Amino acid sequence: MIVPRTMTEVWATMGSTIASFMFIWAIIRQYCPYEVRFYFAKYTQRIMSFFYPYIKISIHEYTGDRLERSEAYAAVEAYLSINSSKCAKRLKAEMAKDCSNLVLSMDEYERVKDEFQGIQVWWVSSMVMPLPQAMYPQQERRYYRLTFHKRYREIITGAYLKHVMQQGKEIRVRHRQRKLYTNDSGNKWQIYKQTTWSHIVFEHPATFETLAMDPAKKEEIIEDLVTFSKSKDFYGRIGKAWKRGYLLYGPPGTGKSTMIAAMANLLNYDVYDLELTAVKDNTELRKLLIETTSKSIIVIEDIDCSLDLTGQRTNKREEKSPDEDREKWEKEIRKEHEESSSKVTLSGLLNFIDGLWSACGEERLIVFTTNYVEKLDPALIRRGRMDKHIELFYCSFEAFKVLSRNYLRLEAHPLFDRIESLMKETTITPADVAENLMPKSPLDGADKCLSRLIQVLEETRAAAEATEKDEKEASTKNAQSSIKAAEVPAMEDAACPTTRKLSPKSQNMK
Secondary structure, three states, rough: OOOHHHHHHHHHHHHHHHHHHHHHHOOOOOOHHHHHHHHHHHHHHHHHHOOOEEEEEEEEOOOOOOOOOHHHHHHHHHHHHHHHHOOOOEEEEEEEOOOOEEEEEEEEOOOOEEOOOOEEEEEEEEOOOOOOOOOOOOOOOOEEEEEEEHHHHHHHHHHHHHHHHHHHHHHHHHHHHOOOEEEOOHHHHHHOOOOEEEEEOOOOOOOOOOOOOOOHHHHHHHHHHHHOOHHHHHHHHOEEEEEOEEEEOOOOOHHHHHHHHHHHHHHHHHHEEHHHHHHOOOHHHHHHHOOOOOOEEEEOHHHHHHHOOOOOOHHHHHHHHHHHHHHHHHHHHHHHHOOOOOOOOHHHEEEEEOOHHHHHHEEEEEEEEOHHHHOOOOOOOOOOOEEEEEOOOOOOHHHHHHHHHHHHOOOOOOHHHHHHHHHHOOOHHHHHHHHOOOOOOOOOHHHHHHHHHHHHHHHHHHHHHHHHHHHHHHHHHHHHHHHHHHHHHHHHHHHHHHHHOOOHHHHHHH
């Protein structure tokens, strides 16, 4: 019974001591001037710092005028969301900006432990409450506080914080809600001071697994994309901006737009669909480039139809004949100038792709699509601007099997042999194949869909044969007409010998 009595006495003594201290502190706060208390706390903190072995780093949610959320705070929050969800006992769930899922993070005043290279550190989520006597209403200010031993100052302030920022940004990218952007008219955002891009959520389901193309070519493209996304150090070493150009060309309906969606889903990139006809001039084009973010794909579809970028680099004034009426020509040029909605030039577009301004971001793909690659200026699609040229051609049998697996869930079928033989004799786009494989009613089965495709292939082959036959007949008729046209003068000369030219001697005798 002696130990409990002793413990009771100890607790009673501690309680009275704490109560006395609190009473004295309350008296000091009430009667001691604020300036004295401020200097007392200030110098007390300095004295304690000589004996306190730990260092604390605070990362606040808002800095400066608090108009924008701190990127460092967001990265720490994302980094700790993985660790805190496993260790912390009190969590809070919220829908972060540009995120499609709930994000778990530490609740206020919760503490978690982390380890880096055998060093233990502690993170605490804290909050600064606003003063109640403030003239204007204020919100609480949240921050994270990192605590570590002072002997590890260099490692923590260097490698560890860099590791936290990098991991946090990668986690945010993985959990972000990807977007599809398009550029607004320049007059609109200049008047209302809006952003140059508007966006919607990017939810295209296309992947390389569902893409109908040759498997070997598909694997080559995937390897090229993955290698690019992991080559930051390589591009920095060779002194080149971390970007890559892709030219997708081929007949309509061969899957160029689907390829872009599959690339975005593979790399988890945003997509910027750039409409050149809505761009006022080269200056606005540069502003659009600045507004794009890293980890994105900048797309210009049907580049041959967007602007007059098909090789006519010479000035129209030089192409005009000097014999034309100058007044009429100036009137036409003035009218064309007024009707034109875009002054983007080929030079401006080339600088957009690989000029100095193209290095204002990193990890970006620039993709052009066209149906007629021969119409494009060679300077626009040379290596270094469009680094990889990908031709998307008509549907092959291997691509057909991918479509049959997607649409009909078939790996094999007795009609496949017939379809393979027909595809060797005719051409059809993947879009046409997909349309015929798609069931048109609940009663449509695999046999009916495949039979419909076979019928279309046979009709296409028959039409191609008929066209080829007509071309041969027309060629034969043209050849026969040319032969007859050559024979007529010879026949006329043979029928009328007197029309031949007489020699001078014969003319004298006559």
